[in-house]
Amino acid sequence: MDKKQSPYKKQKYFHNQGPSTSKDFNSERSNDLYQERCNLPIYSARAKLITEIRKAQNSIVIGETGSGKTTQIPQYLMEAGVTKGKVIACTQPRRVAATTIAARVAAEMGVQLGDTVGYTVRFDDTTSSQTKLKFMTDGMLLREAILNPLLSRYGIIILDEAHERTVHTDVLFGIVKAAQRQRQVDNKNPLKVVVMSATMDVDHFSNYFSKAPVLYVQGRQHPIQLMYASKAQSDYIYAALVTIFQIHQEYPANEDILVFLTGQEEIEGVSRAVTDVAKDLPSESPGLIVCRLYAALPQAIQRKVFQTTPVGQRKVILATNIAETSITIPGIKHVIDTGRVKAKSYVPGSGVDMLKVQWLSQAQAWQRTGRAGREDSGTCWRLYTEDTFGKLPANTVPEIQRANLANVVLQLLALNVKDVLNFDFMDPPTKESLEKAIDQLHLLGAVEENKEGAQLLKLTSLGREMVAFPLDPRLSKVILAAKDFGCLEEILSIVSLLSVDSVIYAHPNKREQASQHWKKFTSSDGDHIMLLTIYRSFKAVKGNKKWCFENFIHSRNMKQAIEVRKQLRELCVKAKLPFQSCGHDTAAIRKCLVQGMFMNTAELQVDGSYLSLDNKQPVSIHPSSCLFNCKPAYALYDELVQTSKSYMRPGMALRSCARLLQTTVCEEVKQLSCNSTAMTVVTEGSWGSSCVNSNRINEDVLGSFCNQNKSYHKLVYASGILFK
DNA sequence: GAGCACTGC
Numbered sequence: 046m047d048k049k050q051s052p053y054k055k056q057k058y059f060h061n062q063g064p065s066t067s068k069d070f071n072s073e074r075s076n077d078l079y080q081e082r083c084n085l086p087i088y089s090a091r092a093k094l095i096t097e098i099r100k101a102q103n104s105i106v107i108g109e110t111g112s113g114k115t116t117q118i119p120q121y122l123m124e125a126g127v128t129k130g131k132v133i134a135c136t137q138p139r140r141v142a143a144t145t146i147a148a149r150v151a152a153e154m155g156v157q158l159g160d161t162v163g164y165t166v167r168f169d170d171t172t173s174s175q176t177k178l179k180f181m182t183d184g185m186l187l188r189e190a191i192l193n194p195l196l197s198r199y200g201i202i203i204l205d206e207a208h209e210r211t212v213h214t215d216v217l218f219g220i221v222k223a224a225q226r227q228r229q230v231d232n233k234n235p236l237k238v239v240v241m242s243a244t245m246d247v248d249h250f251s252n253y254f255s256k257a258p259v260l261y262v263q264g265r266q267h268p269i270q271l272m273y274a275s276k277a278q279s280d281y282i283y284a285a286l287v288t289i290f291q292i293h294q295e296y297p298a299n300e301d302i303l304v305f306l307t308g309q310e311e312i313e314g315v316s317r318a319v320t321d322v323a324k325d326l327p328s329e330s331p332g333l334i335v336c337r338l339y340a341a342l343p344q345a346i347q348r349k350v351f352q353t354t355p356v357g358q359r360k361v362i363l364a365t366n367i368a369e370t371s372i373t374i375p376g377i378k379h380v381i382d383t384g385r386v387k388a389k390s391y392v393p394g395s396g397v398d399m400l401k402v403q404w405l406s407q408a409q410a411w412q413r414t415g416r417a418g419r420e421d422s423g424t425c426w427r428l429y430t431e432d433t434f435g436k437l438p439a440n441t442v443p444e445i446q447r448a449n450l451a452n453v454v455l456q457l458l459a460l461n462v463k464d465v466l467n468f469d470f471m472d473p474p475t476k477e478s479l480e481k482a483i484d485q486l487h488l489l490g491a492v493e494e495n496k497e498g499a500q501l502l503k504l505t506s507l508g509r510e511m512v513a514f515p516l517d518p519r520l521s522k523v524i525l526a527a528k529d530f531g532c533l534e535e536i537l538s539i540v541s542l543l544s545v546d547s548v549i550y551a552h553p554n555k556r557e558q559a560s561q562h563w564k565k566f567t568s569s570d571g572d573h574i575m576l577l578t579i580y581r582s583f584k585a586v587k588g589n590k591k592w593c594f595e596n597f598i599h600s601r602n603m604k605q606a607i608e609v610r611k612q613l614r615e616l617c618v619k620a621k622l623p624f625q626s627c628g629h630d631t632a633a634i635r636k637c638l639v640q641g642m643f644m645n646t647a648e649l650q651v652d653g654s655y656l657s658l659d660n661k662q663p664v665s666i667h668p669s670s671c672l673f674n675c676k677p678a679y680a681l682y683d684e685l686v687q688t689s690k691s692y693m694r695p696g697m698a699l700r701s702c703a704r705l706l707q708t709t710v711c712e713e714v715k716q717l718s719c720n721s722t723a724m725t726v727v728t729e730g731s732w733g734s735s736c737v738n739s740n741r742i743n744e745d746v747l748g749s750f751c752n753q754n755k756s757y758h759k760l761v762y763a764s765g766i767l768f769k
Numbered sequence: 770g771a772g773c774a775c776t777g778c
Contacts, residue, residue, distance in 0.1 A: 673771085
């Protein structure tokens with residue numbers, strides 16, 4: 046491509062970056078480590094930071110990722126004895142960050158990991174009674190708060206990477222503030238809060254934490270050249286391809302390229318295109334090595350991005366936003382930013398999760414840009430105009446404003462927050478989305494009115510039992526219901542598989558072949574039973590990797606499910622639930638699943654389509670479901686995902702089964718002024734299977750509704766969706 | 770009739 050035709054405008058800016066922390070620090074001697082610590086730019090600010098944090102109850106620390114703030118500030122505070130022997134907690138949104146930072150800090154301090162310094166993440170806890178500095182995932186601290194809302198063992202809580210605004214961090218904001226206040230009231234030892242962030246939107250954080258002082262940490266600077274498209278690109282994938290080859294022809298071969306794309310299919314497509322075009326390049330041009338990077342990809346293939354490129358060749362990495370924060374690739378000189386991201390949004394009205402390609406935020410664009418200057422100067426190519434960039438939202442909408450909040454509300458109630466609607470959120474979710482969550486918990490029988498005041502809530506005994514499980518409340522309910530159906534072993538397997546990423550996996554061009562293999566697992570009862578069959582087969586071959594490979598079963602996700610199951614099983618032991626197996630009696634399993642998922646059901650219509658039972662919206666069976674070619678009269682699903690249609694995934698066929706209805710409930714139903722055929726059936730008390738068929742009522746669903754709490758509210762809900 | 774960004778407990 047001729048340089049004069051280059052569609053880019055140039056700009057230059059400086060990106061704050063600290064030294065690389067990707068070296069193998071375990072092999073370094075502590076002397077060198079000490080020297081390295083002293084060379085960090087943050088070192089000169091050490092005394093000032095300690096003084097300021099000591100003075101203030103809350104502080105905000107602003108500094109780029111890699112400035113050294115995450116590893117150094119916790120150490121400074123500990124060395125200075127700011128907490129007087131109390132534990133310092135430092136939270137991270139991701140497990141890898143918590144574990145690697147803890148290892149780094151332990152090495153710098155010359156202590157054994159798990160001694161003075163340790164980490165706590167799910168499935169892995171290295172802390173001991175000696176631990177004074179604890180790195181942990183934000184979710185773990187939240188779990189701990191449920192057991193002890195005052196977080197009494199901690200003297201300082203550092204909430205790191207706060208700009209990422211995970212649901213956990215956002216809830217913790219309010220929880221630590223409340224703990225701080227309560228400790229003051231009780232005249233207990235004070236709690237200090239340090240919020241660390243890379244954002245420049247400091248006022249928002251500072252105001253929320255009662256005008257907390259803001260401390261800036263200087264990083265090291267690597268210049269990054271910023272290029273904007275001079276005019277809007279109609280096809281960002283084509284634009285990305287052109288840019289890859291423009292760089293390939295104009296820049297030295299040792300400069301690797303990182304391209305941000307939106308998803309698996311796109312990455313596979315671009316990967317093929319780059320390989321094809323590269324074949325037609327002149328023979329003297331350097332070779333191109335294409336690496337793909339997305340979460341579903343087996344780890345062995347993911348690791349290819351870390352292999353050193355042979356001299357005279359160039360590496361092109363095609364990645365999703367996994368490369369924005371989760372995986373740091375050394376040696377990137379060029380970043381190509383398509384400006385797009387695939388993101389989930391939740392519509393509380395319909396309960397549908399939407400997964401769609403959308404524009405990113407400015408903050409996200411800067412995050413991508415920064416990936417070009419981690420070790421040296423670099424270039425970022427934005428495939429959109431400067432004008433477009435200016436119109437993008439400054440920040441990504443916090444996750445708490447686009448997620449289903451049922452679990453958040455359950456946890457808040459467990460934390461003794463009675464007025465959930467007026468909880469002190471930094472950026473409150475909509476009232477509608479909170480009410481939808483409360484409604485769902487009501488239907489599950491997890492919450493009830495609190496007699497202390499209007500709109501105040503409290504957990505029922507069932508709700509309190511549900512809190513113990515690290516699951517969506519619907520799934521916790523299913524586990525607790527299993528004791529009534531004698532199928533806890535089977536339910537644990539199914540729920541574990543439902544709470545990890547899909548365990549069936551195939552490369553897009555091997556799907557035909559894969560679905561042939563998957564046929565042996567399918568069941569006319571649907572995907573939940575299919576999952577159980579997969580679990581049993583996996584156990585029968587003892588998790589053999591070759592078997593997984595041959596059957597297109599994702600062994601990493603499968604292993605994770607096994608770990609989840611182990612954890613859930615331990616929690617069931619604590620809850621004294623009876624471990625029973627129902628063998629091959631799928632009816633017990635189906636009835637049990639309905640106990641928690643009854644609000645996610647759809648009914649077959651005369652024209653062959655499906656309508657959801659709760660708000661009558663059109664839904665379809667997902668093409669990946671083993672029920673795709675079946676037409677069960679009723680279907681139950683875990684979630685609705687909107688792409689070209691609202692799809693139910695995964696699906697389960699419901700059949701009418703033994704009667705669950707109780708006479709007492711019938712009496713209450715009788716009192717409702719619902720004038721319909723179905724109501725007549727109920728009042729006559731005739732629940733034969735012929736009635737069920739003729740009135741198109743499914744006893745699985747109805748029984749569950751009526752077995753819930755017998756409150757009027759619920760019966761109205763039930764009648765609204767079931768009686769026609 | 771056709772499809773799954775990324776975390777976390």
